[in-house]
Amino acid sequence: MPSPQALFFDVFGTCVDWRSAVEALVSQMVREKGCQIDSFAFADAWRARYQPAMQEIRAGRRSYADLDVLHRENLDATLREFGLTDRFDVHDRADLNKAWEKLTPWPDTVAGLSRLKSRFIIAPCSNGSIALMTRLSKFGNLPWDCILGAGLARAYKPDPQAYLRSCAALQLDPAEVMMVAAHNDDLAAARNAGLQTCFIPRTIEYGPDQTTDLRAESDWEIVARDLEDLALHLAC
Template sequence: MKQAFIFDVFGTLVDWRTGVATQLQSAFEVRSLSIDPLAFADHWRALYDPAMDKIRSGNRGYVRLEILHRENLDETLRAFGVGDDFDHHAREDLNSAWERLPPWPDVHVGMARLRSFGFLAPCSNASIAMSVRLARYADFRWDAIGGAELAKDYKPSSSVYLAAAKAFALPPERVVMVAAHNGDLAAARQAGLRTAFFPRATEYGPGQRTDLVADGDWDFVAADLPDLAKKIEACS
């Protein structure tokens, strides 16, 4: 095959907010804690970009995402005043929630259709270990595992997208970055990749205001993943 499709994962392929909150709810109920699991998940996720910014800016060396998630979890537990309720083992289990997330309903059908037109791989900020475990849980049939760990950096640094293209021995213009996030696609295009957008209108909950429509002249704009596969087929 002479092209590849690389995917953002959190938000684009999996419903991280519902998935994490569901697992938090179980942990809170066992401890009789009255905490809104969605609010906790949102707070935890809000620490994601600031933690990666320290690495992207060069103020901290690269560490895998699960380490950042664990540090952010500790901070979130303190913020909600329940740090004493979770020992080391319980925190490790909560942290692994990011490896047990449900795929959006259209994902398997869409990926199966796209497989005919190119290699498939994640281009996620998750580590290789996280991506492998999540793929097993969500039944993602990848041809390879790529992402931030190959580049020792985090999106939207161009090195992450270019590392994915290099791993497939393909020039950037033969690689399509697929994401429900306009900023991700803008960075991929800057690195020379082609781009494909479809929205996930409830990734951040019913009040979401961003990434509802394409805000760039992306190579492909679709309603969902199967619709993207249809558009790719029409161009093949």
């Protein structure tokens, strides 16, 4: 395996814990309004609309829109689903949508990325917009060299263009880049696009009862425990 020049990272789930932060803000806002709901169920329901919304764009039925726009539309639908439509005005919804900019990194993320940055170009290759990735990374001190991914490519993973246009922005061949993710389907798409791959398990991304992506499901070039362990694998 030739050493990669750059490492691309999935972000939601792989670098940051989206579920806890989204649940915490939902819980706080709902409590302030005197309502009672299962705020973890709300976070999961909001996130469950993520792939179907992107699929409209991947399938060509809708032109590219930043993930912030999709998150906001999905929030409206989730509030309806939970009978909260009348309780959240336009300002509340804008505030709640910003939950996605304030997600906490996993304990190994910042230390691991900092070590990996010493030898490699490191960049998110996420479905988040450039605006969202920038603010989220500033919030969590994620030390990227640049921000790539869907916002740049105007294509959502697993569309190969999301990976290929990100490689092209660095003037690298796909084989010179390694995709790091906690999701086997993301890695399968990256491999199909010609990238090297690394799996990191994040077994509580979806809570304690998670059943998917508990382990590597293919012969990815590297399987590491977390991002600090990946730094060890890559001699950083």
